[in-house]
Amino acid sequence: MAKQAKTAIQPTRSEDFPEWYQQVVKGADLAENSETRGCMVIKPWGYALWENIQQQLDKYFKQTGHQNAYFPLLIPLSYFEKEAECAEGFATECAVVTHHRLEATKQEDGSTKMEPAGELNEPYVIRPTSETIIGAAFSRWTESYRDLPLLINQWANVMRWEMRTRMFLRTAEFLWQEGHTAHETKEEAIEETRQMHSIYEKFLREHLAIPTIPGEKSEAERFPGADMTLTVEAMVQDKKAIQAGTSHFLGQNFSKAQDISFTARDGSTQHAWTTSWGVSTRLIGTLIMAHSDDDGLIMPPRVASQQIVIIPVTPKEDTRDAVIDACLALAQTLRSKDFHGEPIRAHVDKRDLRGGEKKWEWVKKGAPLRIEIGPRDLESRKVCLQRRDQAANEKTFLDKEEFLQNVENTLQEVQDALLERATNFRDANTHTCSDLAEFEKHWQSDQPGWLVTPWAGTTEEEETLSKKHKISIRCLPLDQQDGDEAPCILTGKTTKARAIWGRSY
Amino acid sequence: MAKQAKTAIQPTRSEDFPEWYQQVVKGADLAENSETRGCMVIKPWGYALWENIQQQLDKYFKQTGHQNAYFPLLIPLSYFEKEAECAEGFATECAVVTHHRLEATKQEDGSTKMEPAGELNEPYVIRPTSETIIGAAFSRWTESYRDLPLLINQWANVMRWEMRTRMFLRTAEFLWQEGHTAHETKEEAIEETRQMHSIYEKFLREHLAIPTIPGEKSEAERFPGADMTLTVEAMVQDKKAIQAGTSHFLGQNFSKAQDISFTARDGSTQHAWTTSWGVSTRLIGTLIMAHSDDDGLIMPPRVASQQIVIIPVTPKEDTRDAVIDACLALAQTLRSKDFHGEPIRAHVDKRDLRGGEKKWEWVKKGAPLRIEIGPRDLESRKVCLQRRDQAANEKTFLDKEEFLQNVENTLQEVQDALLERATNFRDANTHTCSDLAEFEKHWQSDQPGWLVTPWAGTTEEEETLSKKHKISIRCLPLDQQDGDEAPCILTGKTTKARAIWGRSY
Structure with missing residues (x-):
C-alpha cells in the first residue's frame, strides 16, 4: 500500500491490536519471552517502570499503616486442603515441587544428564497467592483483640500455570504486592477493603493516568472464598476491559479455615475478619494498552x-x-x-x-x-x-x-x-442500554466497548448472557449503586443497581 | 545461681551462643520459622532492616552503572546440564518442579485431598542462583562489542535445600541480590569483580558497622565455575567467620557454556568475560551476631x-x-x-x-x-x-x-x-602464627578465633588441614598478598602470601 502512514510500529493498532501490543513491548525493550514456559524476562527499561510503581504504591501503603513482611514461596499441600474453595480456584494452574535434589549421570557422549531425586513426603506448591500461608502466620500472631489489626503487605513473585500467556498481562510467573489484613470487626475489615480499593483507583488515575471504574464484582466474578470483591476496571484501546487491581473482603471464611481467632473484649473467642488486595506487573500491560500509539510506548x-x-x-x-x-x-x-x-x-x-x-x-x-x-x-x-x-x-x-x-x-x-x-x-466507548434486543445486537460488532445496564439477574442468568456474547459483568459501579430505579435489562425486575458489561483480558 | 546478672536474653552469649542467637531473633521479633521446611517468615521489624539494606546497596549499584532486571524463577533442567560444574555444586540441594496442577478428590469424611497432576515433559528447578538463565539472556543480547558491557542486577528469592538451617544465616529460601555482568575484555571483568567487592566491604563497614577482611578465596573455597572468588569475611562474637558477600570473576567459563559471544573490534568472534556478585539476608544474621548483646539485638x-x-x-x-x-x-x-x-x-x-x-x-x-x-x-x-x-x-x-x-x-x-x-x-581475636605445632594446638580451644599464616600449600594440603581441625581458609587477604617473604606454615616453601584460617558459619 503506497499511501500507508509511516509508523514506528508494524502492524498498527487498527490493523492488528494483539500483534501491535507485542511489537510495542519489543520496540520499547521492556521484556522478552524466556525458555521457561509462559515466563518473561523483564528488561531494565521495563523493570525501572515496575520499580517506580512499586515505590510510589509502597508509600501509600505505609502512610495507611501497613508494614511489609516476607512469607515462604512454597506452600505445604495440606494448607490447600484446609481452604478448599480457594484451593480449587487455583488447583488447575499450580507449579508443584515434588523433589529436593538432582542426580547427575554422565552420558556415553560425555554430557551430563540431570534427573529429579529425593522425593518429598509432602509436595509443596509455589504460591499462586498467599492467603493460606499468611493466614497460618496470622493464626500464630493473634491471641487477643489487642493484637489486631494486623496490616501486612508482601512484595513477591507468584506463579499460576496459565495456558495462554501474554507479556505483562498474563504470565505464569508475575511480580505483585499482596496485602493481607485481619481485624476485630466486620466493619473495620470492610472499611479496609474500601480504603485499599480507593488507593488503587487514585494510583491508577494520578500516577498511571488511567481512569478506572471503581466497582464491585458480581458473585460470579468474585475471588474464590471472598464475600465481596472490589475492582478497578480500565478500558484499553481495543475497548476491552482489564481488571487492574482487586480488594477482597474475605469475611470470616479464611479465618475459620485457618483458625485466626482471638479473645475479644468481652472475653469470648472470636474469629478475625480478613481482607486481601493486590496489583501486579499487569499494571504495566494495562499502561501500555491504554496509552501507546502507532509509534510505540507512551509512559506517563x-x-x-x-x-x-x-x-x-x-x-x-x-x-x-x-x-x-x-x-x-x-x-x-x-x-x-x-x-x-x-x-x-x-x-x-x-x-x-x-x-x-x-x-x-x-x-x-x-x-x-x-x-x-x-x-x-x-x-x-x-x-x-x-x-x-x-x-x-x-x-x-x-x-x-x-x-x-x-x-x-x-x-x-x-x-x-x-x-x-x-x-x-x-467515555466515548461506554454506553447505557436498557433494551435487551439492542444489548444483544451490540456485541456483534468488532470492538464493542462497554454497556451499562440496569441489572437484577441471578448468577446463572449472568453466566448465560456472558457465555452467549463472550462478555462479562466487569463490575457494578459503586457510584451508580443508588441510581434511579429501572427495569433489569434481562428480567425486567425493578432495580437501582447498574452493571458494566464488556469483553476483557 | 543467685548472683547471675539480669539480662533480657536467656541464655547469654557465653552460656550458649547458638541458642542466644535464636532468642535474640525471637526477642527482637525479626523472624520466625514456618511450616515450610527450612523457610522462615521475615516479620515487619526484620523486613524493614532488609528494605534499608536493599535501598542503600541499590544506590551504590546504580551509581556504578548497573540496572535492575528480573529473570524467571524456574530454570529448565537442560540449562543445568550445559554448565555441569556449577550445576553439580547445587545439584544436591535443588527444589524441583515436576507437575503443573493439583487434582482434588473428596474423601469419605468430607475433606479434600490434593495430589500433583499434569506431569511436565521437562522438569524445572527453582533458581539456586541465576548464572544459567541470565547467561541465556546475555547470549541473546550480545551481538557486537557495542552491546557490552552488560551490567545487570536482580533482587530476588532463591532456594537451596539445605539440611541444617538457621534463621537468616542459612535458610532454604532466602532473599538476595545477584549482579551479573558481561565484558569485552578480561581486564574489564576483573576490574568489575574488584569494584563490587570494594562496594561490599564499604557497605558492611560504613552501613552495617562490620569490619571485614577483603580477600580472595583459595581454589578449594571458590564458587563452582569461577576463576577467582573475592570475599568479605566478618568475625562474629563467638569468633567464627561469616562469608558476608562474594564477587566472582567467571572468566569465559559460563560464556563458553552458554555462548555469550560477540563480534569483536577486529571482526573476530569472541566470548565475553563474565562476573557475578551477591549478598543476601545472611547480612542480617551477620549483623545480629556481630553487634547484639545479652539484652538483645543492637541495630546500627x-x-x-x-x-x-x-x-x-x-x-x-x-x-x-x-x-x-x-x-x-x-x-x-x-x-x-x-x-x-x-x-x-x-x-x-x-x-x-x-x-x-x-x-x-x-x-x-x-x-x-x-x-x-x-x-x-x-x-x-x-x-x-x-x-x-x-x-x-x-x-x-x-x-x-x-x-x-x-x-x-x-x-x-x-x-x-x-x-x-x-x-x-x-583484632584482639586474630593472631599471626608461623609455627605448625602452635597452629595445631590453637584449634583445640573452644572459641579459637582466627590465625594468619604464611601459606603456599596445595588444595589437597589445605583440605587435609581443614578437615583435621574443622577449619577453613577464610581468605587470602588482599592487603597482605605482597607481605614479606616467609616460610609456608605447612610446607616450608617461601611465600609472600598469607592465609586467614578459622571456624565458620
Missing part, C-alpha cells in the same frame, strides 16, 4: 523509567565535547529538581549513533519528554523540546531557562493530557 | 528499622494527651532531618503498656536511640536519652533543642562505637 511521566531524555546533536567533531557537556549539565540541573517529591529522572544519550536513530528509539521507548541540543543552541541558550504525547515531528524551541522554570508543569501537562485522552476514549 | 543506626523510638511517660491521665502530643511533634521534627541523605526514622510508642515493659521491648528490638518524655520534661523542655550501645540503665538528660541540634552526631556516634567495638574484637 510520574512512573516513567526516564522522564526526560536529552539527545546531543553533534554534527561536527570540534563542537562535540561542548554540546555533550551542556547536555550533562542540563541533566544534572534537572535531577536537582523535584516532580511529585522525587528527583526528576533525566538521561543523556551519549551513544555514537545518528540523531534520527536515537530519536526513534526514544519515541518507541516512550520517554515523556525529549530534548535536543546542538552547537547553535549553545550560543542562543535554546533547547528543542518534543513531547511524546504529541506528534513525533512536533518541535518547540525554548529558552533553556524558560524550559527549566516550567519543566515540572510540562511533565504534569503530559500526565494530564494522557489521562484526559484515556478518559475521553473510555 | 544507618540500617535500623527505626532509628529513634520515643516513649511517652504518662503516669497521670490529665497530662497524658499533652505528653503524647509533644512526642508526636518531636517525631515529626526528627523526620524532617536527614541522616546520610535519608529522613530520620522515628517512631512514637503510644501503646497502653507500662513504661518498663515498653523500654525492654525496644532494648530487645535494638533501636539505636530511645527517648523518654514525661510530664515534667514538658515544662523543663528536656528529654531523657538512652543509647542502645551503652548500658540499659544509662540515661542522659538533655535540653530538647540541644538533642535536636546534635541528633545526627549522636546517631553517628552510635554507628562509630559499634564499628570500633567490632574492629577491636576482631
Whole structure:
C-alpha cells in the first residue's frame, strides 16, 4: 500500500491490536519471552517502570499503616486442603515441587544428564497467592483483640500455570504486592477493603493516568472464598476491559479455615475478619494498552523509567565535547529538581549513533519528554523540546531557562493530557442500554466497548448472557449503586443497581 | 545461681551462643520459622532492616552503572546440564518442579485431598542462583562489542535445600541480590569483580558497622565455575567467620557454556568475560551476631528499622494527651532531618503498656536511640536519652533543642562505637602464627578465633588441614598478598602470601 502512514510500529493498532501490543513491548525493550514456559524476562527499561510503581504504591501503603513482611514461596499441600474453595480456584494452574535434589549421570557422549531425586513426603506448591500461608502466620500472631489489626503487605513473585500467556498481562510467573489484613470487626475489615480499593483507583488515575471504574464484582466474578470483591476496571484501546487491581473482603471464611481467632473484649473467642488486595506487573500491560500509539510506548511521566531524555546533536567533531557537556549539565540541573517529591529522572544519550536513530528509539521507548541540543543552541541558550504525547515531528524551541522554570508543569501537562485522552476514549466507548434486543445486537460488532445496564439477574442468568456474547459483568459501579430505579435489562425486575458489561483480558 | 546478672536474653552469649542467637531473633521479633521446611517468615521489624539494606546497596549499584532486571524463577533442567560444574555444586540441594496442577478428590469424611497432576515433559528447578538463565539472556543480547558491557542486577528469592538451617544465616529460601555482568575484555571483568567487592566491604563497614577482611578465596573455597572468588569475611562474637558477600570473576567459563559471544573490534568472534556478585539476608544474621548483646539485638543506626523510638511517660491521665502530643511533634521534627541523605526514622510508642515493659521491648528490638518524655520534661523542655550501645540503665538528660541540634552526631556516634567495638574484637581475636605445632594446638580451644599464616600449600594440603581441625581458609587477604617473604606454615616453601584460617558459619 503506497499511501500507508509511516509508523514506528508494524502492524498498527487498527490493523492488528494483539500483534501491535507485542511489537510495542519489543520496540520499547521492556521484556522478552524466556525458555521457561509462559515466563518473561523483564528488561531494565521495563523493570525501572515496575520499580517506580512499586515505590510510589509502597508509600501509600505505609502512610495507611501497613508494614511489609516476607512469607515462604512454597506452600505445604495440606494448607490447600484446609481452604478448599480457594484451593480449587487455583488447583488447575499450580507449579508443584515434588523433589529436593538432582542426580547427575554422565552420558556415553560425555554430557551430563540431570534427573529429579529425593522425593518429598509432602509436595509443596509455589504460591499462586498467599492467603493460606499468611493466614497460618496470622493464626500464630493473634491471641487477643489487642493484637489486631494486623496490616501486612508482601512484595513477591507468584506463579499460576496459565495456558495462554501474554507479556505483562498474563504470565505464569508475575511480580505483585499482596496485602493481607485481619481485624476485630466486620466493619473495620470492610472499611479496609474500601480504603485499599480507593488507593488503587487514585494510583491508577494520578500516577498511571488511567481512569478506572471503581466497582464491585458480581458473585460470579468474585475471588474464590471472598464475600465481596472490589475492582478497578480500565478500558484499553481495543475497548476491552482489564481488571487492574482487586480488594477482597474475605469475611470470616479464611479465618475459620485457618483458625485466626482471638479473645475479644468481652472475653469470648472470636474469629478475625480478613481482607486481601493486590496489583501486579499487569499494571504495566494495562499502561501500555491504554496509552501507546502507532509509534510505540507512551509512559506517563510520574512512573516513567526516564522522564526526560536529552539527545546531543553533534554534527561536527570540534563542537562535540561542548554540546555533550551542556547536555550533562542540563541533566544534572534537572535531577536537582523535584516532580511529585522525587528527583526528576533525566538521561543523556551519549551513544555514537545518528540523531534520527536515537530519536526513534526514544519515541518507541516512550520517554515523556525529549530534548535536543546542538552547537547553535549553545550560543542562543535554546533547547528543542518534543513531547511524546504529541506528534513525533512536533518541535518547540525554548529558552533553556524558560524550559527549566516550567519543566515540572510540562511533565504534569503530559500526565494530564494522557489521562484526559484515556478518559475521553473510555467515555466515548461506554454506553447505557436498557433494551435487551439492542444489548444483544451490540456485541456483534468488532470492538464493542462497554454497556451499562440496569441489572437484577441471578448468577446463572449472568453466566448465560456472558457465555452467549463472550462478555462479562466487569463490575457494578459503586457510584451508580443508588441510581434511579429501572427495569433489569434481562428480567425486567425493578432495580437501582447498574452493571458494566464488556469483553476483557 | 543467685548472683547471675539480669539480662533480657536467656541464655547469654557465653552460656550458649547458638541458642542466644535464636532468642535474640525471637526477642527482637525479626523472624520466625514456618511450616515450610527450612523457610522462615521475615516479620515487619526484620523486613524493614532488609528494605534499608536493599535501598542503600541499590544506590551504590546504580551509581556504578548497573540496572535492575528480573529473570524467571524456574530454570529448565537442560540449562543445568550445559554448565555441569556449577550445576553439580547445587545439584544436591535443588527444589524441583515436576507437575503443573493439583487434582482434588473428596474423601469419605468430607475433606479434600490434593495430589500433583499434569506431569511436565521437562522438569524445572527453582533458581539456586541465576548464572544459567541470565547467561541465556546475555547470549541473546550480545551481538557486537557495542552491546557490552552488560551490567545487570536482580533482587530476588532463591532456594537451596539445605539440611541444617538457621534463621537468616542459612535458610532454604532466602532473599538476595545477584549482579551479573558481561565484558569485552578480561581486564574489564576483573576490574568489575574488584569494584563490587570494594562496594561490599564499604557497605558492611560504613552501613552495617562490620569490619571485614577483603580477600580472595583459595581454589578449594571458590564458587563452582569461577576463576577467582573475592570475599568479605566478618568475625562474629563467638569468633567464627561469616562469608558476608562474594564477587566472582567467571572468566569465559559460563560464556563458553552458554555462548555469550560477540563480534569483536577486529571482526573476530569472541566470548565475553563474565562476573557475578551477591549478598543476601545472611547480612542480617551477620549483623545480629556481630553487634547484639545479652539484652538483645543492637541495630546500627544507618540500617535500623527505626532509628529513634520515643516513649511517652504518662503516669497521670490529665497530662497524658499533652505528653503524647509533644512526642508526636518531636517525631515529626526528627523526620524532617536527614541522616546520610535519608529522613530520620522515628517512631512514637503510644501503646497502653507500662513504661518498663515498653523500654525492654525496644532494648530487645535494638533501636539505636530511645527517648523518654514525661510530664515534667514538658515544662523543663528536656528529654531523657538512652543509647542502645551503652548500658540499659544509662540515661542522659538533655535540653530538647540541644538533642535536636546534635541528633545526627549522636546517631553517628552510635554507628562509630559499634564499628570500633567490632574492629577491636576482631583484632584482639586474630593472631599471626608461623609455627605448625602452635597452629595445631590453637584449634583445640573452644572459641579459637582466627590465625594468619604464611601459606603456599596445595588444595589437597589445605583440605587435609581443614578437615583435621574443622577449619577453613577464610581468605587470602588482599592487603597482605605482597607481605614479606616467609616460610609456608605447612610446607616450608617461601611465600609472600598469607592465609586467614578459622571456624565458620
